[in-house]
Amino acid sequence: MSGARRGSLVVVGTGISLVGQMTLEALARVKRADAVYFVVTNPATEAWIKRLKPSAVSLEDCYAEGRHRAHTYRDMADRILDAVRAGKQVCAVFYGHPGVFVRPSHDAIRRARREGFRATMLPGVSAEACLFADLGVNPGRAGCQSFEATDFLVFRRRFDPGSALILWQVGVLGEASVRKGMTASPDRLRVLTNVLRRHYPSSHPVTIYEAAQFPFCDPHIKRVRLARLPEQKILPTMTLYVPPRPSRVRDRRALRWLIGEIRGANGATGAKGATGAGAKSAGGAGGANR
Amino acid sequence: MADKLSAFLVDVAEDPNRLAQFSANAQRELDRAGLTDAQKTAVLTRDSRKVRAALGTWALAANDDVLEVPGPPPPPPPTSPPPRRQPPAKRKPPKKKRPPKRKRPRRPPKRPTRRKRAPSRPSRKKR
Numbered sequence: 001m002s003g004a005r006r007g008s009l010v011v012v013g014t015g016i017s018l019v020g021q022m023t024l025e026a027l028a029r030v031k032r033a034d035a036v037y038f039v040v041t042n043p044a045t046e047a048w049i050k051r052l053k054p055s056a057v058s059l060e061d062c063y064a065e066g067r068h069r070a071h072t073y074r075d076m077a078d079r080i081l082d083a084v085r086a087g088k089q090v091c092a093v094f095y096g097h098p099g100v101f102v103r104p105s106h107d108a109i110r111r112a113r114r115e116g117f118r119a120t121m122l123p124g125v126s127a128e129a130c131l132f133a134d135l136g137v138n139p140g141r142a143g144c145q146s147f148e149a150t151d152f153l154v155f156r157r158r159f160d161p162g163s164a165l166i167l168w169q170v171g172v173l174g175e176a177s178v179r180k181g182m183t184a185s186p187d188r189l190r191v192l193t194n195v196l197r198r199h200y201p202s203s204h205p206v207t208i209y210e211a212a213q214f215p216f217c218d219p220h221i222k223r224v225r226l227a228r229l230p231e232q233k234i235l236p237t238m239t240l241y242v243p244p245r246p247s248r249v250r251d252r253r254a255l256r257w258l259i260g261e262i263r264g265a266n267g268a269t270g271a272k273g274a275t276g277a278g279a280k281s282a283g284g285a286g287g288a289n290r
Numbered sequence: 291m292a293d294k295l296s297a298f299l300v301d302v303a304e305d306p307n308r309l310a311q312f313s314a315n316a317q318r319e320l321d322r323a324g325l326t327d328a329q330k331t332a333v334l335t336r337d338s339r340k341v342r343a344a345l346g347t348w349a350l351a352a353n354d355d356v357l358e359v360p361g362p363p364p365p366p367p368p369t370s371p372p373p374r375r376q377p378p379a380k381r382k383p384p385k386k387k388r389p390p391k392r393k394r395p396r397r398p399p400k401r402p403t404r405r406k407r408a409p410s411r412p413s414r415k416k417r
Contacts, residue, residue, distance in 0.1 A: 019303035043345050047296035048303070213338040215303045216312060220338070235339065 007084040009112045010091050011105045013098040013124020016211045018044055021125040026093075027052070029122065033091035035083040039076065039104070040095045042213070049093060056093075059104075069176075076104040077111060084117050097126035101148075101168070127239060128166065130211035134219045135241055137164060142244040149173050149240070153192060161199040161245045167192075170208075171236040184234040193229045200245060202227035207241040208234055295333075295345055298323040 010029050015021020030036055030049070036056035038049050049056050062075040083090045092098070098105045099121050112119035128146065131137065137144070143163035149170040151157065159165055173188040196204075203225050210220035224232060226242075234240075302308050302319075312319045320330045332344035 017303075018299060042342055043293075044296040044299040047293070048300045051300060210338065214299055214341055215309055216333075217336045217338045217341065237339075 007087045007117050008089050009080065009084050009108060009117060009119040010089075011098045011109060011119075011121040012091060012093055013122070013126075014040060014045055014049075014093060014095055015125035016096050016127055016130050016213060017125075018042075018214050019048055020215055023122065023124065026122050026124065029091050030056075030093060032089070034088035036091045036093060037076075037080050037083070038093035039102075040093070044214075045095065073104040073107060077108040080104075080108045081111055081115070084112055084119075085115070094124075097124040097129075098122070100126045100128070127168075127211050130219070131166065131209055131239060131241060134211065134221065135207060135209060137241070137243075139164065149192065150175075153195065159199075161242075164244050165242040167240040167242070169236065170240045171234040171238050182236060184232075186230045189230040189232070189234070193226060196226055196229075196242065200226055200242065204245070205243065207243075208232055208238050209241050210235070210238045294324055295329045298325060298333075299341070299345075 010033070012026035012029055013022070014026075015023075030052050033053070036049070036053045037059050038046070038056055039059045040046055040049065046058060057079075059076045059079060062072045062079070064072070080090060080092050092105060092108060094102045094105050096102075105121065109119040109121055132139065143160065144166065145159045145163055146166040146168070147157050147159070149167040150173055152167055153173070170189075170192070171184045172182070173184050173192060175182070196206075205223050206226050206229060208220070208222045208224065212219045220238070222232070229240075298320075301323075302312050308319075316334060317330075320333060325333070329344050332340040335341075
């Protein structure tokens with residue numbers, strides 16, 4: 001970028017579990033930066049970032065009781081951008097994946113780019129990545145849909161019960177902020193359960209999940225039937241995983257057409273004298289569909 | 291005191307040998323770190339929530355994008371004296387009655403459209 005000025009911004013994530021889930025690339029960027037700003041959720045992560053970069057500055061003081069969140073996020077982005085404008089190589093560190101459920105990271109990058117600075121985001125380990133690992137979920141098997149729980153209800157999100165469903169922040173369903181010791185309201189959980197019961201049987205198993213945050217801790221995994229969901233104590237950091245319904249109806253017409261295509265392709269490649277490897281792979285796929 | 295706990299957690303997370311020592315004899319490692327009894331109890335549960343509570347956590351934002359009312363903030367209250375009350379408006383004349391709607395002549399019923407045929411399968415060559 002020829003027009004870019006000297007200052008730059010890179011946004012990285014700490015991962016969910018302390019220390020171990022920060023990528024080597026992110027670690028190097030933190031150490032190399034002129035200025036490091038961070039927003040994390042516990043003092044241990046803060047202590048670790050300070051160990052990596054003693055001059056690192058917390059943006060926690062942007063939060064204030066009763067203050068509008070939009071103003072808090074704007075202030076965070078302002079402080080990050082001020083350092084970029086001063087010509088520094090800035091690294092902003094956020095908890096988990098820096099682009100997932102984090103607004104100021106996206107705002108800062110957008111604004112920096114608009115002003116002609118080089119700004120990038122490095123991927124981090126998100127709670128979703130931890131969920132796939134801990135619950136043994138392969139999103140490639142039946143697909144996976146992911147919604148913020150309040151958003152899911154308020155906007156009546158359409159989804160396919162034949163695919164996995166992940167609902168984030170169920171513990172703060174319908175809440176604007178998090179208070180100490182709060183749990184999901186049973187009434188609101190009942191509303192969510194009723195919505196889900198239109199698509200799943202009441203005996204459908206669901207999992208309440210929370211990733212481990214420290215290396216010697218285990219993830220919180222609790223499996224219950226959907227009908228029992230309103231009785232559960234769900235904390236703000238917990239996630240609801242709804243596995244896909246087992247029965248999936250195949251579109252026979254589409255399937256017949258695809259098989260025909262594959263057979264046709266096999267015949268065509270065979271006639272042209274294609275290599276054995278190509279013919280084998282196509283035949284294998286056809287066999288799997290049969 | 292939370293500083294000691296933070297330092298202990300970072301040490302264990304950074305150093306695989308320290309983590310192995312902790313796994314082998316947690317109590318000894320906790321004693322060595324000089325933690326309080328409450329902190330030791332929290333760590334021994336191996337429950338992230340209890341360790342987090344022992345560290346002391348702060349509030350997080352939630353649902354900002356969903357529950358916020360979009361649009362600019364309300365304008366500040368006016369500093370000038372309030373305007374004088376206007377005299378009551380004159381009574382509006384009664385509305386004129388609309389002429390009755392003319393009935394449209396009924397259209398002949400639509401002819402049923404033919405269903406489109408599905409695209410035929412590509413012909414298979416005989417070998």
